[in-house]
Amino acid sequence: MKIGEFAVEFTASDQDGKSISLQDFHGQWLVLxxxxxxxxxxxxxxxxxxxxQLPQFxxxxxxxxxxSPDSIISHGKFxxxxxxxxxxxxxxxxxxxxxxxxxxxxxxxxKEYMGIVRSTFLIDPTGKIAQIWSNVKVKNHVDTVLNxxxxxxx
Numbered sequence: 001m002k003i004g005e006f007a008v009e010f011t012a013s014d015q016d017g018k019s020i021s022l023q024d025f026h027g028q029w030l031v032l033x034x035x036x037x038x039x040x041x042x043x044x045x046x047x048x049x050x051x052x053q054l055p056q057f058x059x060x061x062x063x064x065x066x067x068s069p070d071s072i073i074s075h076g077k078f079x080x081x082x083x084x085x086x087x088x089x090x091x092x093x094x095x096x097x098x099x100x101x102x103x104x105x106x107x108x109x110x111k112e113y114m115g116i117v118r119s120t121f122l123i124d125p126t127g128k129i130a131q132i133w134s135n136v137k138v139k140n141h142v143d144t145v146l147n148x149x150x151x152x153x154x
Contacts, residue, residue, distance in 0.1 A: 029062035
């Protein structure tokens with residue numbers, strides 16, 4: 001996927017089992033971020049920081065949605081444990097992750113496996129990709145995304 005292209009349509013269940021699609025955000029900005037696993041240190045920090053900044057995003061007509069392969073039940077527990085206010089979508093078959101090109105070969109301690117490469121997509125109100133961050137480092141990432149939304153809005 002490239003900046004300026006239309007984002008790939010998706011439908012997945014959120015933490016409450018509600019079906020959510022890309023088209024549900026038409027007319028708004030969308031921060032769509034992919035993360036490897038609920039309740040891991042980096043993923044928890046990222047989710048908490050997006051929740052903390054959610055009012056600023058919403059003031060800019062922007063919604064925040066996280067996607068991981070975790071189950072709906074896992075997402076519900078993650079949200080409850082950390083008082084998260086963002087939407088989390090379950091992608092257990094990693095179809096959405098594959099469509100967005102973030103399901104990739106990874107290496108850890110000499111072992112290779114397939115998994116989510118932490119990535120964020122900023123999607124404009126017409127459904128086009130406005131910005132992409134790949135191989136995201138969590139530190140300062142949420143502030144970077146928020147600043148990009150402000151820049152895009154002029």
